[in-house]
Amino acid sequence: MKFAIIAILAILAVFTSAEFFECEMCEMAVKIVVPMLGQDTKDIEQAVDAECKKEFHAIPFATQKCKKFVDSKLQPIINELENGTAPKDVCTKLTMC
Secondary structure, eight states, rough: OOOHHHHHHHHHHHHHHHHHHHHHHHHHHHHHHHEEEEOHHHOOOOOOHHHHHTTTSTTHHHHHEEEEEEEHHHHHHHHHHHOOOOHHHHHHTTTTO
């Protein structure tokens, strides 16, 4: 019984930290993207990836997580901002926060 409770708590901790990490990455990306709107997407991707690696370097596998985030989550952030969504609302609207 104790083992089951510990296992459940461990699983919850992993999902909670993953959700928190995604939210932090989204908020960081929005800060980078806003002043770069209208620039080449590759430049924006490189800037977000570099900042992500800088901010989250202490997290295991951060390099891979940053690349995956840029590859799969950045374009929807850019689209929301280009379509007029307020920067403070983007991550919530995309269910990252």
